[in-house]
Amino acid sequence: MPRTYETLNLASDLTTTRTLLHESIPITGNIVSGTYGVYGSERNIKNYAHGQFQSVYDYPYLSSSANHIFDLTMGYDETSVMSSSTSIQNAKKINMYNEFSQVLLGYTGSANTIEIFESDLNFGDNNRQMKEVFFVNFSRLLVKDQIKKGSFSISLSTGSWASGTPGAINATTASITLADVSASETGGTNNKGNAGEYGVLWRSNAPASGAYGLVFYQAGIAVITASIFSSSIVGLQQDFNKTPGGVKQSLSASLTGSSISGNCDAFRHRLQNLSFNNSTEINSTIYFCRVPHNKFNYSTNPTYTSASQIRVKAKASDTPVSYLTTIGLYNAENELLATAKLSEPLKKDPTTELTLRVRLDY
Amino acid sequence: MSYKKFESTDIILNTMRAAPLCEFIIEPGAGAIYYNNRPERTGKFVSNVLDVPNGFISLYELNIDRYNTSSAEHAAGVPMNPLIYSFIEKDSSRYSFKTVMTGSESDWDVEGAGTKLYAAYPFSASITREFMTGTTTQQYKAEGSPATSLLANGAGQRIKCTKTGSSETAVLEMWPCSASHPHYYGLRQRLDYYKWRSPHYGITGSSTGSGGTPAWIKDQQKINLISIPSIFYGSRIKPGTVSCKMYYTGSLIGELVDNKRNGELIQVSSAWGATVTSGTNNVAGVVLYDEGFLVLTGSWNLTDDNVFLVRGSTGGSPVNPQWIYFGAGAQDGINYTTVTIDASTGDAPSNITFKLSFRGETETSVLTMFAHAKRGETNFSNNPTFIKHGQSLLRNTSSHVYEENTARTIKNTVSSSFTNQSASFKRQVYISRIGIYDEARNLIGIASLANPILKTDDDEYTFKLRVDL
Numbered sequence: 001m002p003r004t005y006e007t008l009n010l011a012s013d014l015t016t017t018r019t020l021l022h023e024s025i026p027i028t029g030n031i032v033s034g035t036y037g038v039y040g041s042e043r044n045i046k047n048y049a050h051g052q053f054q055s056v057y058d059y060p061y062l063s064s065s066a067n068h069i070f071d072l073t074m075g076y077d078e079t080s081v082m083s084s085s086t087s088i089q090n091a092k093k094i095n096m097y098n099e100f101s102q103v104l105l106g107y108t109g110s111a112n113t114i115e116i117f118e119s120d121l122n123f124g125d126n127n128r129q130m131k132e133v134f135f136v137n138f139s140r141l142l143v144k145d146q147i148k149k150g151s152f153s154i155s156l157s158t159g160s161w162a163s164g165t166p167g168a169i170n171a172t173t174a175s176i177t178l179a180d181v182s183a184s185e186t187g188g189t190n191n192k193g194n195a196g197e198y199g200v201l202w203r204s205n206a207p208a209s210g211a212y213g214l215v216f217y218q219a220g221i222a223v224i225t226a227s228i229f230s231s232s233i234v235g236l237q238q239d240f241n242k243t244p245g246g247v248k249q250s251l252s253a254s255l256t257g258s259s260i261s262g263n264c265d266a267f268r269h270r271l272q273n274l275s276f277n278n279s280t281e282i283n284s285t286i287y288f289c290r291v292p293h294n295k296f297n298y299s300t301n302p303t304y305t306s307a308s309q310i311r312v313k314a315k316a317s318d319t320p321v322s323y324l325t326t327i328g329l330y331n332a333e334n335e336l337l338a339t340a341k342l343s344e345p346l347k348k349d350p351t352t353e354l355t356l357r358v359r360l361d362y
Numbered sequence: 363m364s365y366k367k368f369e370s371t372d373i374i375l376n377t378m379r380a381a382p383l384c385e386f387i388i389e390p391g392a393g394a395i396y397y398n399n400r401p402e403r404t405g406k407f408v409s410n411v412l413d414v415p416n417g418f419i420s421l422y423e424l425n426i427d428r429y430n431t432s433s434a435e436h437a438a439g440v441p442m443n444p445l446i447y448s449f450i451e452k453d454s455s456r457y458s459f460k461t462v463m464t465g466s467e468s469d470w471d472v473e474g475a476g477t478k479l480y481a482a483y484p485f486s487a488s489i490t491r492e493f494m495t496g497t498t499t500q501q502y503k504a505e506g507s508p509a510t511s512l513l514a515n516g517a518g519q520r521i522k523c524t525k526t527g528s529s530e531t532a533v534l535e536m537w538p539c540s541a542s543h544p545h546y547y548g549l550r551q552r553l554d555y556y557k558w559r560s561p562h563y564g565i566t567g568s569s570t571g572s573g574g575t576p577a578w579i580k581d582q583q584k585i586n587l588i589s590i591p592s593i594f595y596g597s598r599i600k601p602g603t604v605s606c607k608m609y610y611t612g613s614l615i616g617e618l619v620d621n622k623r624n625g626e627l628i629q630v631s632s633a634w635g636a637t638v639t640s641g642t643n644n645v646a647g648v649v650l651y652d653e654g655f656l657v658l659t660g661s662w663n664l665t666d667d668n669v670f671l672v673r674g675s676t677g678g679s680p681v682n683p684q685w686i687y688f689g690a691g692a693q694d695g696i697n698y699t700t701v702t703i704d705a706s707t708g709d710a711p712s713n714i715t716f717k718l719s720f721r722g723e724t725e726t727s728v729l730t731m732f733a734h735a736k737r738g739e740t741n742f743s744n745n746p747t748f749i750k751h752g753q754s755l756l757r758n759t760s761s762h763v764y765e766e767n768t769a770r771t772i773k774n775t776v777s778s779s780f781t782n783q784s785a786s787f788k789r790q791v792y793i794s795r796i797g798i799y800d801e802a803r804n805l806i807g808i809a810s811l812a813n814p815i816l817k818t819d820d821d822e823y824t825f826k827l828r829v830d831l
Contacts, residue, residue: 059427
């Protein structure tokens with residue numbers, strides 16, 4: 001129990017800092033397809049009875065060690081040419097598109113129309129609209145506070161399906177890489193949506209370089225246009241999908257004739273690499289605890305005295321000495337809130353004056 | 363949007379106390395520790411999906427079944443599945459990784475501002491055994507004095523420092539300086555402090571008879587220190603739950619429990635072998651509940667057979683199993699799997715198994731809030747679909763006037779019991795989420811319901827929200 005307290009001057013003895021801790025998150029195609037079971041029934045992929053999305057784990061999900069890494073779904077706007085009453089899960093695909101659009105972008109116009117995704121930073125100009133998209137909704141375990149701007153990259157295979165092994169795609173054919181190369185901490189993003197900032201996913205290599213998706217940094221969601229797999233962009237794709245039964249489907253046939261989970265399977269099998277860096281904010285308060293030369297030269301530790309005499313003093317004229325081991329932080333009512341321990345005791349006598357820097361992270 | 367204020371009776375803050383069970387099985391002959399009977403899980407890329415040895419906890423468990431393929435392996439067809447790692451950029455906040463920096467780009471003193479400092483996952487933890495003993499009775503002398511013996515040849519042994527004269531071989535003075543076992547010295551004060559709990563914590567035992575020698579001096583005893591990281595037990599080890607069992611060829615030869623809940627580890631089981639002093643009711647050590655240590659000093663034989671539980675630099679030594687050998691092989695830096703066995707003098711370490719079990723204590727603050735949706739209230743939604751589709755938002759707008767359409771109607775969502783018949787309109791909403799706001803009306807939390815709750819004007823609901831702090 002201290003006898004004296006040194007009051008902190010809130011103007012000069014206190015400051016706050018913020019530091020970003022990052023993690024590099026690589027997700028290879030090996031994790032999301034082909035490793036833990038055969039195409040269409042992998043043990044690390046969870047499909048639900050509602051059929052609205054599928055969950056991807058990094059290990060068979062029945063194991064307690066498995067981590068949920070992202071959810072995958074697709075959808076299209078009701079004005080898309082894919083929208084038809086004859087399409088499989090037509091309403092659900094529209095609902096998924098609308099749900100994400102509502103959450104990420106919001107509404108527009110006097111009639112509160114749902115916004116349409118656009119592969120640019122101005123979602124109000126109706127240019128470069130993406131009406132058929134895949135959504136990759138990353139787990140908060142991986143995203144933490146947010147995806148680091150300028151670090152997102154995804155590579156997708158654009159080859160045709162191999163004829164032998166189920167789920168295999170010809171390895172010799174090309175892939176495309178999308179990255180948020182124009183985004184950084186200082187610009188290249190839009191924060192006018194409902195879910196924080198987003199950046200544009202660019203394809204830099206020819207042919208057909210341009211923007212083909214968005215990444216929402218705080219929400220941890222990537223939106224990728226299905227047209228990335230169309231013949232006008234990648235130059236082939238008569239067989240975007242191959243059902244577990246072995247039936248090949250073009251992009252439009254798959255979007256309309258396969259379920260959401262079927263399209264997600266096709267997308268997963270075309271995912272070669274995905275990587276980003278996440279960020280975690282560490283907020284700190286730093287207290288500068290000042291130890292004046294004429295204070296804290298005495299200890300209330302029971303071992304400080306022996307037979308009513310200070311151990312470290314041989315005679316009365318000796319200067320007192322103490323060793324600082326702990327700093328206690330108290331509130332205005334002198335209630336102990338926290339203690340800070342020194343790695344080794346600091347010698348203190350009336351000839352020295354110290355400032356101890358105490359950092360509190362939260 | 364209107365806000366409802368939590369009243370004082372709507373918020374409860376309490377503490378949930380749990381006692382997680384921890385069990386370690388140590389097999390020195392196999393060089394293995396098993397934690398809570400967890401088997402090794404084989405993955406597609408690595409033999410152990412957690413990437414930590416058995417008996418260890420992986421702190422974040424982020425790298426599951428991942429393997430950091432080298433470029434040569436990748437060229438040879440080994441699939442890429444790189445590890446997740448963390449990094450930080452050096453700046454004026456002086457943040458860094460404490461002990462896990464790797465690579466040349468990790469040196470805080472050398473690298474400039476903005477440089478990335480890396481840390482490798484996984485972070486892991488397990489129990490550790492430290493066998494602390496001195497070698498011989500050491501001789502000390504003051505300058506000009508003959509050498510005298512100091513009996514601190516146990517855990518309290520200190521390294522001998524010497525002062526030599528003009529000739530290097532002429533030793534003038536010898537004295538004990540730094541500790542051979544600094545962990546013992548780190549705990550020495552704490553052990554003595556807990557004498558109020560039991561005298562067995564004391565560094566020195568009470569003397570027997572007038573002028574007799576102390577019952578024990580821990581400095582001179584061989585001490586077996588078992589360190590348990592707090593990630594296993596939480597706030598402290600729960601008193602009365604510690605159990606140490608030693609098995610020889612599958613049979614229990616001794617068990618220690620802290621059944622008095624005062625930290626004393628008392629042997630309760632009968633010893634194995636008729637020729638061995640049983641040791642039942644003897645105190646073989648103490649538990650530091652708050653600090654997570656077991657300090658074992660029991661050095662009586664638990665069986666009359668010898669086992670190779672001591673290993674030197676070249677070979678092993680057969681000894682009678684005693685409590686000071688408990689936990690041999692638990693991260694004590696000794697490889698018992700390759701010890702040379704002389705079957706004529708003792709058995710292999712594989713004949714011995716140790717089991718350590720205890721319960722921890724974790725305390726979790728739980729905030730419970732009751733959110734009330736009263737009758738006649740909470741009956742409107744800001745969701746755009748709450749209003750019937752196709753109605754104009756504005757009634758009148760010009761450079762002078764902006765007037766919303768007050769005649770817009772709410773969509774009737776009342777379900778009819780009959781086909782081709784619309785039910786009468788009733789005011790109702792579906793509650794799907796509850797937002798929690800601070801005093802400045804910043805949204806600080808959202809509670810989502812598993813299924814939306816239908817609330818009509820006549821209904822009254824109370825939602826119980828719970829947050830583990």
